[in-house]
Amino acid sequence: MLSLKLIIFLIIALLAVSAFAYALNKKIRILALGAKEDRFDHPGERFKNFVVNVLLQGKLLKEYYGFIHLFIFWGFIFICLGEIPFVLEGLFPSVHVPFLGTNPYFFLVKDILSSLVLIGLIIGVIRRWIVRPKRLYRTAEAAIVVILILAVIITEWLTSGAKVALHADSAYSLAFVYNMFAGLYQGYSPETLGAVIEIFWWMHVLILFGFLVYIPNSKHLHLLASPFNSYFGTLKPAGAQIADMDLEAKTLTEYGVGKIENFTWKQLLDSFSCGECGRCMDNCPANISGKPLNPKQLLSRTLKDHLLEKGAVMNKLGIKHADELSAEDLAELTKTDREAAQILQKELIGDIFTRDELWACTTCRACQTLCPVSNEHVNKIIDMRRYEVMNENNYPEELQLAFRNLESKFNPWGISWSERAVWAKDLDVKTMKTAENPEYLFWVGCAGSFDNRAKKVSVATAKILQAAGVDFAILGREEKCCGDFVRKAGNEYLFQLMAKENIGILNNYKVKKIITNCPHCFNTLKNEYPEFGGNFEVIHHTQLINQLIKDGKLKLNNVQLPQQKIVYHDSCYLGRYQQEFDAPRALFKMVPGVQLIEMDRNHDKSFCCGGGGARMWMEENIGERINNLRVEQALAKEPQAIGANCPFCITMLEDGVKDKANPEQNVPVLDPAELIAKML
Amino acid sequence: MLERKEKVEIVVCIKQVPDTTEVKIDPVKNTLIRDGVPSIVNPTDECAAEAAIRIKEQYGGKVTVLAMGPPMAATALRKCLAMGADEAILISDFAFAGADTWATSYSLAKAIEHVGKPDIVFCGKQAIDGDTGQVGPGIAEHLGLSQTTYVQKVREVHDDYLVVERAFEGGFELIKVKLPAVITVDKSIEPRYPSVKGSIKASRSEITTWSAKDIKAAPEKTGLNGSTTQVAQVFNPEVKFWSEMLKGKNEEELCDLLIGKFKEREIL
Numbered sequence: 033m034l035s036l037k038l039i040i041f042l043i044i045a046l047l048a049v050s051a052f053a054y055a056l057n058k059k060i061r062i063l064a065l066g067a068k069e070d071r072f073d074h075p076g077e078r079f080k081n082f083v084v085n086v087l088l089q090g091k092l093l094k095e096y097y098g099f100i101h102l103f104i105f106w107g108f109i110f111i112c113l114g115e116i117p118f119v120l121e122g123l124f125p126s127v128h129v130p131f132l133g134t135n136p137y138f139f140l141v142k143d144i145l146s147s148l149v150l151i152g153l154i155i156g157v158i159r160r161w162i163v164r165p166k167r168l169y170r171t172a173e174a175a176i177v178v179i180l181i182l183a184v185i186i187t188e189w190l191t192s193g194a195k196v197a198l199h200a201d202s203a204y205s206l207a208f209v210y211n212m213f214a215g216l217y218q219g220y221s222p223e224t225l226g227a228v229i230e231i232f233w234w235m236h237v238l239i240l241f242g243f244l245v246y247i248p249n250s251k252h253l254h255l256l257a258s259p260f261n262s263y264f265g266t267l268k269p270a271g272a273q274i275a276d277m278d279l280e281a282k283t284l285t286e287y288g289v290g291k292i293e294n295f296t297w298k299q300l301l302d303s304f305s306c307g308e309c310g311r312c313m314d315n316c317p318a319n320i321s322g323k324p325l326n327p328k329q330l331l332s333r334t335l336k337d338h339l340l341e342k343g344a345v346m347n348k349l350g351i352k353h354a355d356e357l358s359a360e361d362l363a364e365l366t367k368t369d370r371e372a373a374q375i376l377q378k379e380l381i382g383d384i385f386t387r388d389e390l391w392a393c394t395t396c397r398a399c400q401t402l403c404p405v406s407n408e409h410v411n412k413i414i415d416m417r418r419y420e421v422m423n424e425n426n427y428p429e430e431l432q433l434a435f436r437n438l439e440s441k442f443n444p445w446g447i448s449w450s451e452r453a454v455w456a457k458d459l460d461v462k463t464m465k466t467a468e469n470p471e472y473l474f475w476v477g478c479a480g481s482f483d484n485r486a487k488k489v490s491v492a493t494a495k496i497l498q499a500a501g502v503d504f505a506i507l508g509r510e511e512k513c514c515g516d517f518v519r520k521a522g523n524e525y526l527f528q529l530m531a532k533e534n535i536g537i538l539n540n541y542k543v544k545k546i547i548t549n550c551p552h553c554f555n556t557l558k559n560e561y562p563e564f565g566g567n568f569e570v571i572h573h574t575q576l577i578n579q580l581i582k583d584g585k586l587k588l589n590n591v592q593l594p595q596q597k598i599v600y601h602d603s604c605y606l607g608r609y610q611q612e613f614d615a616p617r618a619l620f621k622m623v624p625g626v627q628l629i630e631m632d633r634n635h636d637k638s639f640c641c642g643g644g645g646a647r648m649w650m651e652e653n654i655g656e657r658i659n660n661l662r663v664e665q666a667l668a669k670e671p672q673a674i675g676a677n678c679p680f681c682i683t684m685l686e687d688g689v690k691d692k693a694n695p696e697q698n699v700p701v702l703d704p705a706e707l708i709a710k711m712l
Numbered sequence: 713m714l715e716r717k718e719k720v721e722i723v724v725c726i727k728q729v730p731d732t733t734e735v736k737i738d739p740v741k742n743t744l745i746r747d748g749v750p751s752i753v754n755p756t757d758e759c760a761a762e763a764a765i766r767i768k769e770q771y772g773g774k775v776t777v778l779a780m781g782p783p784m785a786a787t788a789l790r791k792c793l794a795m796g797a798d799e800a801i802l803i804s805d806f807a808f809a810g811a812d813t814w815a816t817s818y819s820l821a822k823a824i825e826h827v828g829k830p831d832i833v834f835c836g837k838q839a840i841d842g843d844t845g846q847v848g849p850g851i852a853e854h855l856g857l858s859q860t861t862y863v864q865k866v867r868e869v870h871d872d873y874l875v876v877e878r879a880f881e882g883g884f885e886l887i888k889v890k891l892p893a894v895i896t897v898d899k900s901i902e903p904r905y906p907s908v909k910g911s912i913k914a915s916r917s918e919i920t921t922w923s924a925k926d927i928k929a930a931p932e933k934t935g936l937n938g939s940t941t942q943v944a945q946v947f948n949p950e951v952k953f954w955s956e957m958l959k960g961k962n963e964e965e966l967c968d969l970l971i972g973k974f975k976e977r978e979i980l
Contacts, residue, residue, distance in 0.1 A: 425907035
């Protein structure tokens with residue numbers, strides 16, 4: 033016969049599990065509204081990412097306080113395992129769950145981990161509510177979960193301590209916390225202990241079920257979503273993640289994403305996975321410089337709230353897409369359910385996410401690189417830009433000029449295409465037309481061809497290549513913009529136009545290996561052109577120069593150069609996008625008299641110059657200028673020069689130096705090739 | 713003011729030209745070297761398309777863009793479709809090859825007749841490659857339409873006439889021109905940047921192609937046969953620079969030196 037205790041327990045359990053399943057089902061149905069995307073390939077590789085980033089918390093541990101989460105994560109798993117014997121023994125006192133209920137080492141580990149969770153929670157509370165970093169939100173949700181975890185741990189200790197006091201089981205012999213709590217009950221009669229066990233057991237069970245129901249209904253959905261998000265995270269290289277768009281497909285009538293249900297299910301899962309740690313906003317140049325864009329707010333609040341609200345209405349109406357409703361349907365709905373109709377009519381861009389936010393992103397990838405749950409922020413921005421540019425014809429005016437220039441002059445500066453090779457007129461540089469199957473093509477890029485400052489780097493590179501006897505040629509007038517900035521601005525049409533023309537020319541000359549100065553060209557040629565039939569081995573000039581020196585092909589003279597401290601700036605597109613941090617640094621270190629120093633934000637956490645993501649061609653009217661912030665960070669190290677590796681960074685930082693450094697303080701921004709060229 | 717009530721039928725004649733900042737001429741063939749030079753819509757023809765599309769947007773109707781040239785000229789027509797033109801027609805035939813302005817305007821006029829009876833024919837004032845400015849007026853002559861050239865603005869559109877500003881150096885004439893008419897426009901009518909959606913749609917559009925036979929053009933009047941002029945020679949002008957720094961003690965001496973130099977070179 034069922035005991036009363038068991039009946040009550042079963043009723044509560046049934047209610048709690050139902051509420052949990054109901055809430056979870058609602059979320060899954062909302063995810064199912066998203067567009068299709070295949071993230072089920074390469075299960076082995078995906079499982080590896082799951083192990084590294086979920087079980088081992090790899091991305092979290094890149095920051096030292098990531099250990100707090102590591103404790104809580106593993107503590108939580110052991111606490112959950114411990115619930116099995118705890119609950120069962122409470123219901124059926126004679127039952128002993130094998131291993132979990134009998135092994136003293138399990139209880140030892142669980143005690144250690146539970147203590148670490150407790151310590152972790154205390155540090156977390158101190159950080160969030162006393163240290164108060166900007167990136168952590170002090171919300172009721174955050175407080176509730178801390179209290180719930182604390183209550184789960186403590187009621188379990190109080191119950192188990194009483195159990196030990198009542199009857200010293202050998203299973204608990206190593207459980208030091210249990211024994212410590214048993215000490216609290218000294219002098220209690222067995223009857224009292226029995227009552228204490230009952231009371232705390234029930235308290236524990238009720239809190240546990242409360243927690244279960246709370247998880248899918250709060251930001252702690254993170255617990256359920258993020259392990260899947262890590263598994264389904266993109267496997268593509270950092271620079272090759274922009275979504276394909278077949279412009280020739282006749283079925284394609286709407287470009288980009290202008291409605292939340294047009295994001296893929298994985299993009300929607302990102303919002304559910306966000307744990308609001310704020311690493312993204314802590315490293316976002318737009319956010320730090322006072323622009324309205326906040327990557328954390330975007331994912332965990334703006335998009336999520338809209339998704340939940342709109343998804344619920346759509347599921348209620350039984351539609352997969354807001355477009356399924358005609359104008360008459362909507363008018364009808366307005367009469368019966370005004371609020372639902374209003375929700376369906378909200379514009380993703382405009383009502384939910386503002387255009388100032390949308391255009392503030394520099395595509396620097398800091399958010400995505402550092403996100404511990406493998407969220408993919410940048411593509412969302414580009415998808416929405418595509419919608420604005422391609423569908424709505426609504427984008428910042430300055431971009432139109434750059435687009436026009438690209439179409440008519442094949443470079444964003446708008447300088448005549450016929451002047452592309454003028455920088456090389458005094459150098460004996462061959463063009464592909466006259467050279468005979470050279471080993472390398474030197475892809476100069478628009479900046480290197482037209483921008484007076486960047487031309488100097490092109491000249492230095494060409495001289496170094498010549499000194500090392502590298503067999504290379506340039507395309508000259510046949511080179512066109514690689515299309516990087518138009519793609520990041522959402523103009524996929526113009527990008528594909530440029531890409532296809534360039535690839536046609538490159539394949540016609542049977543180009544295999546490409547050298548480039550520009551990390552943006554580098555990424556586009558290497559990672560984005562393969563999709564359109566352009567497969568090249570691309571190398572950044574700093575990488576090649578290192579190689580030439582190593583192979584003994586480039587001999588450097590030991591010239592006398594001034595002693596100088598150079599502070600190094602990683603460009604986003606060579607650093608985070610290609611994970612190349614060492615090659616430019618190595619070159620600077622070879623230059624006599626140079627002492628290379630780092631900024632506080634370096635390598636993976638380098639701070640964008642402000643020129644990426646088509647921002648180079650747009651006005652920066654909101655907040656502080658990103659390039660000025662970066663220059664301030666550089667000047668704080670009191671350098672004689674700033675080292676860089678990207679023509680756009682050089683331009684942006686030089687502008688910043690003009691704004692921020694004293695006029696008498698001449699702080700040049702240098703590419704390492706310019707110094708190496710002095711040693712020829 | 714009596715504004716137009718009826719829809720407007722407009723034909724815009726455009727030409728695909730090489731986008732060249734430094735014109736190079738083939739000394740043997742006497743033609744422009746087009747190798748490696750990208751092609752564009754002749755700039756004022758784009759303005760003509762813009763003028764037509766603006767009228768259509770205001771009064772309704774249809775804009776047909778028309779070009780004569782090799783099949784690759786379809787790219788230029790597509791640009792105008794992207795801007796908002798409704799239909800594009802390319803007349804392309806070996807019979808049109810080697811045409812001068814007279815034969816070109818004849819062929820275009822025949823094509824316009826084949827399109828129908830447009831209210832307005834817009835052209836750019838002149839093409840940047842040939843620079844004659846004669847094709848627009850030629851069309852008007854062939855079709856027997858009224859014409860106004862160098863138009864900088866279309867002020868009013870009525871059922872049977874237009875009021876336009878005809879530019880000249882330092883000012884403009886206000887002209888009332890009877891419809892149907894040929895209007896050639898200058899660069900004052902800023903062409904729009906086509907939307908990406910428009911460009912994609914245009915890139916997928918069919919371009920109607922007509923041969924000389926299709927438009928019932930008389931063989932003796934088209935191409936080289938129909939041309940009354942022939943280019944004898946085209947050449948790059950030889951640019952001769954002469955510069956010399958003169959030094960003298962004072963202005964008077966410098967002036968004397970300068971006059972001496974001028975006399976030496978028979979300038980004075």
